[in-house]
Amino acid sequence: MSGTVLRGRSAEIARLDALVARVGAGSGGGAVLICGAPGSGKTALLEHLATAPVRVVRAFGMDAESSPYAALARVLRSLAAEPASPPAPPGAAGPPGAAGALRRALETGVDEPRDRFALSVAVLNLLVAAGEQRPVLVVVDDVDRMDAASRDVLAFAGRRLATANVVLVATSGPVDVWPGIERMLLGGLDAGAGQEVVAEFGVAPEVGSEVVQRCGGLPLALREVAAALTPEQARGREPLPSEFPPGSRIRRAHERCLRALPAPTRAALLLLAASPDGLDPEFAGLAASLEPAVAGGLVEIAGGRLRITPPLLGGGLYASAPPAERRAAHRRLAAALAPDADDPIGRVRWLWQVAAGGDAPAGSLAEKFVAAAAAVRARGDHATASLAAERAAELSPHAGARAEHLLAAARDAWLAGRPHRAGVLLSRLSPAPDAPRPLAPAGSRPAAGGLGDLLRGQIALRAGSPAVAHEALLGAAAHLAERDRTAAVVALLHAGEASFLTGDLRRYVEISLRALALREGGEPPDRELMFAYAAGMMALFRGRHSEAVHRLRDVLDLVPRTDDPTALTWATLAALMLGEESRAFRLTERAGAGARARGELALVPRTLELATFAQLWLGRYGAALTSAREGLRLAQEAGLDNSVTLHRAMLALFSTLQGDDDASLHHATAATADARNRGLAMPHALGSWALAHRDLAAGRAADAAGRLRALAGAGRGPGHVTGRVLTTPHFVEAAVRSGDRAGAVEATDLFGRWATNTGSAAARALLARCQALTATDPADADDAFREALTLHLMADSEFERARTELLYGRELRRRRGPSAARAHLRGAYDAFVRLGAVSWAEQCRRELRATGESLRPATAGNPATPGYPATPGYPAAPGYPATPGNPATTPSPLTPQQRTIAEIVAQGATNREVAAQLYLSPRTVDHHLRNIFVKLGVRSRVELVRLLSSGIGP
Known part of the structure; x- marks a missing residue:
């Protein structure tokens, strides 16, 4: 069914479409009540349904028409030309006088309890009769605003439509006004x-x-x-509004809900609006007064606190209250929130209310807020610490103190995962004219300025422009070099990361040299780790692999002496570059756990990025998919868009491995577009790699080689290190299969310089595979393939071992014949099925079929290994008897090789693409294709496609 595409509502749309499709097919009807707060999109879902290819009857509830059966009359008027004389369906059974009861109710508008049942049956009969003529969809908006009599009659009918050709879909607020009707709750x-x-x-x-x-x-x-x-405001340079726009529909809808609440509930809501992070449900008996607001979806319990939802509603409530009422509310809250020395969060809440009530000197309150912020910060509650530090800044009489407190508030907001709030606070930060600066050289900015630039750069690195991040971080390093060398080195390492993201590795090297120039000897472990990391990565990007390995191992030697999440992420990158994937993953676990324990939520998506990389190399694709999904969710919630882009690129890759081409294409397209717009070379490389992996799995070797060529060669395009480490093995395979042996040899040589120095079994296995593919002597190729398979076992990388077995099986089939290839192809097939790598399993199936062994196509969750019965519609494997309902097919006139070629050609492949996929020459493919046409009696590729799609093909 066509209709408006509603973002984030695919599950609800599918559920409603299925119900309408059922009634459209004459398989029965039903009723659904869509419940949700004002503005949740209930009416939009009804608009989507209005395009259904059935008879649509529309109605709505309105407060102005409250007389009994007023709304029912509107429904029936749309359904029948003469609603006062509804036709009874032939043979319908019902109590005597049902039609008369309905007629009296509609004419008089009087609700007679003794007529209610007969009237309800009459309405049900009318709906059933209409459905017998043509499927009917009744959509009713705001059923909770209908008169009660109409609402009850429609509910009676809705509970009895399961076998009728009628669907009833209505909307209401969060309250369940139709007991017994299926509910769809919209959040x-x-x-x-x-x-x-x-x-x-x-x-x-x-x-x-x-x-x-x-x-x-x-x-x-x-x-x-x-x-x-x-x-x-849209760019994050000014604070966002605290209430809904004046005159907006969403504001009017919520104001209508507020007016319907009793006065004690509205008074309790003001108390709740005066508390920035909500109130305890047990607070002063407030919960009882708020029950109507909770039932109406205006108040929720989240994180153990009562809160107004959405928050902009609370902001509007607070802004509309007279100042005297607001102060009174704050004083009442302050009196009830007695401070507890053992509860720093409670102390911040109390101080907030005291300050807002205006009952204490500003200067002394500022000092108390500073102490309270430090206490909650130590417990990892950076969100509360940010509120406290901001309040301290507002109450501080000195400009220098205000700048210091604003910077602390911004840093806490960033760590709490609120980059927008952090940016707005930073925009209020300016150099304090009276700030002490005894160590500052002439013309320099105070330390607060340098630390502010450092924070701006960190935010831009994850949530903004890498170019902006680069400039801010370099400026921060210049300002901090004389005052805080540790902060200066941190700024330079982050600036290097910005250069890496954009693919400017020459600038990365320059920045690393600047960082190493700050080294003085006798460094504490945290700075020594950073210097070793800078030296190792710089050597790697210069192609000095032996030096890089030495320096990066120094990083791993120092890592047990730190628990800083950022330092642990640098150590993780060092471990990945050294090919120590298991160690890298353990470091990401430490980093993630540390960031969560310290409340540094902005750092968690970064730890999940690296965890995904480590799990990718380890072949743990299910776990990697989970990490990428969690990282995407957390990055989206925090607005860390650069991290969102990288996680999408990784999801594209894992979707490809699982055979989900639609998801893979969706994620890869989004990731590469975002990366291109933001100048993010690394996510762009990963997205391109995912698309190339998809091409390679589908046998489109030339397309895959084209995508990977720029990524696999050193110095040729952005993200080349990512290309060398991750994509070279795939590029070599694609290049060999598409006839670019020279490019494959060059890429293998470059990859070998890194893989040999790391000592990683996984990297050396991939190098051996590349050497096997590029070998000119068959004996050398055999040796290299066997070495690769042995190293894969040592590295515990099942997926890459299966890919090597597939490639070796292809080579053996081409050189030695079917029997030599089958064992490797079967092993690869079994592994791909276990891993859910459907596209790769299908390649194995085709290869096995070319050897004369047939298997049914593999699908996710449907392993098709020898010994399992074949799927209906596909031939049973040789040696396995046909089963009832699954007869073995008649003998094919084609050879196994010809059947495989026919299948690939029918999917639109050219002769050259078939040749690349099957390791044949284009001339051989052309010869086979002519024989296929003769044997099958077809004259063109079009006729071949028709024959195969008819189910009677070879």
Whole structure:
């Protein structure tokens, strides 16, 4: 069924479409009540259904028509020309006088309890009769605003439509007004879908995550709030609004809900709005007063706290209250929130209310906020620490102190995963004229300025432009070099990472030299680790592999002496470059656990990026997919768009491995487009690699080689280190199969310089495979293939071992015949099926078929190894009897080789592409294809496709 595409609602749309398709096919009907807060998209779902190819009857509830059966009359008027005289379906059974009861109710508008059952049956009969003529879809918006009598009659009918050709879909608020009817509860959109909505209005990703949070993910709120933002707000340079736009639909809808609440509930809501992080459910008996708001979806319990949802509703409530009422609310909260020395978070909440109530001197409160911020920061609650530090800045009488506290508030906001808030706080930071600067050389900025640039650069590195990050970080390093060498080196290493992301490795080397120039000898372990990392990566990018290995091993020797998550991520990269994947993964676990324990949520997606890489090399594709999905979710929630792009690129790769071409193409297209727009060379390389992997798995060797050629060669294009380490084995395979042996040999030589120095069994196995593919002597190729298979076992890399067995099996079939190849091809096939690598399993199946051994096509969750019965519609494997319902096919006139060629040609491959996939010459393929046409009695490729698609092909 066609209809409007609604972001983030695919599951709900599929569920409703299935119900409508069922009634359209005459398989029965049903009823669904879509429940959700104002602005959650209930009406949009009904609009989607309105395009269904069935008879659509529409109605809606409205407060102005509250007399009994007013709404029912509107429904029946749309359904029948004479609603007062509804036709009874032939043979319908019902109580006497049902039609008369309905007629009286509609004419008089009087609800007679004694007529309710007969009237309900009459309406049900009318719906059933209409459905017998043509399938009917009844959509009712705002059924909770209908008169109660109409609502009850429609619910009666809805509970009895399972066998009728009628579907009833209605919407209401969160309250269940139709007991016994299937409910579909709509919440807010998740971070990813929500940011896609606001991105259409030009909202920056880090701002978008904040907008989604403030709007509670409500689609209508997202659109209206995003559309009302100023350009500076949309870019993150000004604070976001604290309430819904004046006159907006979402504001009017929530105001209507608020007006319907009793006065005690509205008073309790003001108390809740005056508390920035909500209140304890047990607070002063507040929960009882808030029950109507909870039932109406305006208040939720999240994280053990009562909170107004969406937050912009609370902001509007607070802003609309008179100042005197706001102060009174704060004083009441301060009186009830007694401070506890053992509860630093509670102390911040109490101080907040005292300050807002205006009952204490600002200067003394500022000092108390500073102490409270330090206490909660030590416990890993950076979100609360940020609020406390910001309040300290607002209350501080001295400009220097204000700058220091604002910087602390911004840093805490960043670590808490709120880059937009951090950026807004930084925009308020300016050099303090009275700040002491005894160590600052003439004309330099104070330390706060350098640390502010460091933080700006860190945020831009994950959530903005790498070019902006690069400049900010270099500026920070220049300002901090004399005051804080550790911070200066951190800034330079992050600037190097920005250069790596953009593929500017020459600049990376220059930055590394600047960092190493700060080395003085006798460094503490944390700085020594950073210097060793800078030296190792610089040597690697210069092609000095032996030196790089030595320096990167120094990093791993120093890592037990640190628990800093950022230092652990650098050590993880060192381990990956050394080919120590298991150690790298353990380091990512340490880094991630440390970041979570310290509340440094902004660092967690980065640890998951590296965990995904380590699991990729280890062949743990299921675990890697889980890591990438979690990393994508966390990065989207925090608005870390550069991390989002990288995780999407990795998801593209793993989707390819699992045979999910649609997901792979979706993620790869999104990742490469975002990477191109932001100048992110590394995610672009990964996205291109995923697409090339997809081409290679499908047998499109020339396309794969074209994608990988720029990534695999040193010094030729961005991201070449990623290409050398990750993609060269795939490029070599694609290049050999597409006839570019010279390019394959050159790439193998470059890869060998790195793989040999690492000592990694996994890397050396891939090198041996590349050497086997490029060998000119068959004996050398055999030796190299066997060495690769042995090293794969040592490295515990099942997927790459299976790929090597597939390649070796192809080579053996071509040189020695079918019997020599089968064992390797069967082993590869079994491994691919276990790993869920459907595309690669299909290649093995084709190769086995070319040897005369037939298997059914593999699908995810449906292993098709010898010994399992073949799938209906496919021939049983040789040596296995046909089963009932699955007869063995009649003998084919084609040889196994010809059947394989016919299948590949039918998928649109050219002769050259078939030749590359099967390791044949194009002339041989052409010869086989002519024989295929003769044997099958077809004259063209088009006729061959028709024959195979008819199910009677070879």
